[in-house]
Amino acid sequence: MGILFGQCDPSSSVEADSCSRPICRICGRVLTRKLIADVGNSTCSHDIYFCDSCKVGVIAPFPSEEALTRLYSAGSYRMAAGRRFNAAVEFFIRLSRMLRKRRIEKYAVPGAILDIGCGRGLFLDVMQRGGWKVTGYEYDPETAANLSALQGFPVLSGDFALLELPDESFDVITLSHVLEHVPDPSLMIAESRRLLRKGGLLVVATPNILSLQGRMGGRSWFHLDVPYHIHHFSREGLIRLLEGNGFAVKKVRDLDMEHNPFGWLQTLLNLSGVEHNLLYISLMNPTLRGRAFFRKKKKGLILSLALLPLYVPLAIILALVESLLRLGGTVEVHATKQDSVTHDKVNIP
Numbered sequence: 001m002g003i004l005f006g007q008c009d010p011s012s013s014v015e016a017d018s019c020s021r022p023i024c025r026i027c028g029r030v031l032t033r034k035l036i037a038d039v040g041n042s043t044c045s046h047d048i049y050f051c052d053s054c055k056v057g058v059i060a061p062f063p064s065e066e067a068l069t070r071l072y073s074a075g076s077y078r079m080a081a082g083r084r085f086n087a088a089v090e091f092f093i094r095l096s097r098m099l100r101k102r103r104i105e106k107y108a109v110p111g112a113i114l115d116i117g118c119g120r121g122l123f124l125d126v127m128q129r130g131g132w133k134v135t136g137y138e139y140d141p142e143t144a145a146n147l148s149a150l151q152g153f154p155v156l157s158g159d160f161a162l163l164e165l166p167d168e169s170f171d172v173i174t175l176s177h178v179l180e181h182v183p184d185p186s187l188m189i190a191e192s193r194r195l196l197r198k199g200g201l202l203v204v205a206t207p208n209i210l211s212l213q214g215r216m217g218g219r220s221w222f223h224l225d226v227p228y229h230i231h232h233f234s235r236e237g238l239i240r241l242l243e244g245n246g247f248a249v250k251k252v253r254d255l256d257m258e259h260n261p262f263g264w265l266q267t268l269l270n271l272s273g274v275e276h277n278l279l280y281i282s283l284m285n286p287t288l289r290g291r292a293f294f295r296k297k298k299k300g301l302i303l304s305l306a307l308l309p310l311y312v313p314l315a316i317i318l319a320l321v322e323s324l325l326r327l328g329g330t331v332e333v334h335a336t337k338q339d340s341v342t343h344d345k346v347n348i349p
């Protein structure tokens with residue numbers, strides 16, 4: 001989630017030309033179905049087109065490589081070190097990383113793990129303490145170098161497809177809320193397959209644009225996060241991508257307590273006319289949101305607080321309901337590497 005940082009720059013987009021048509025970056029089809037129009041604001045607006053074949057959405061105009069590099073440069077998307085949220089939220093995040101470790105260890109014994117888009121390295125820190133040999137990856141070289149110096153484990157950077165790591169280097173690869181940021185998700189999954197040993201585990205989590213909260217929220221949906229999210233997966237689209245690239249899906253999690261209830265809560269507030277994502281921003285570390293934030297946004301924050309007693313239980317109930325319907329706001333898929341890539345049968349659990 002990068003709403004606080006960076007600027008989108010439609011003028012530098014590769015498809016800013018009105019004659020060019022949005023295309024699916026996975027199958028190459030020209031897209032005509034607009035799922036959500038005018039996401040963003042008057043100076044930075046995108047449409048989301050949907051590929052009915054891949055079941056994945058993509059933003060138009062599509063950002064250029066230069067625009068993406070700018071968006072993710074150090075200090076723009078996230079701080080290299082330090083707390084990102086207030087202390088209570090940070091505790092909850094650490095707990096959720098420990099639970100993620102437990103889920104992985106249902107399918108794999110400690111070995112070599114690569115976390116693509118490792119952020120501040122909290123998850124890899126938990127894994128390392130549990131006996132795993134950890135490696136991180138961050139696109140921006142400065143972010144990666146800062147993180148490696150701070151955490152003491154290797155953090156790779158640069159173009160992922162050009163890293164030239166040996167085949168079958170890892171037992172587990174994780175992509176937690178990363179694939180939606182990537183210009184070529186198919187390439188990243190294929191490269192992950194190459195880097196995994198036979199039978200190795202891939203864990204991918206993304207928002208689900210066809211979730212109940214995604215459909216109800218529309219352009220107000222918290223997890224939409226345009227222009228940072230350039231691809232918008234559905235549950236089916238994510239599974240198809242993995243199975244089409246030689247993975248067997250073992251488990252799909254439709255209830256993620258870290259992301260789904262809050263997705264509802266912030267979406268309900270956004271739909272109620274409170275300034276977009278104000279509650280989320282208020283939970284950030286004061287250095288990131290600005291010292292004068294509470295004074296400037298007093299009215300919106302008071303309205304948010306007044307609505308919380310109603311919206312918090314409602315958000316939890318809605319997150320439970322949508323997960324039972326397999327329409328969770330975010331999904332996490334555990335899949336293992338198959339011996340070969342078959343493009344025929346797709347099995348949706």
Ligand SMILES: [Zn+2]
Nearest residue numbers: 024027051054
């Ligand atoms: Zn497609």
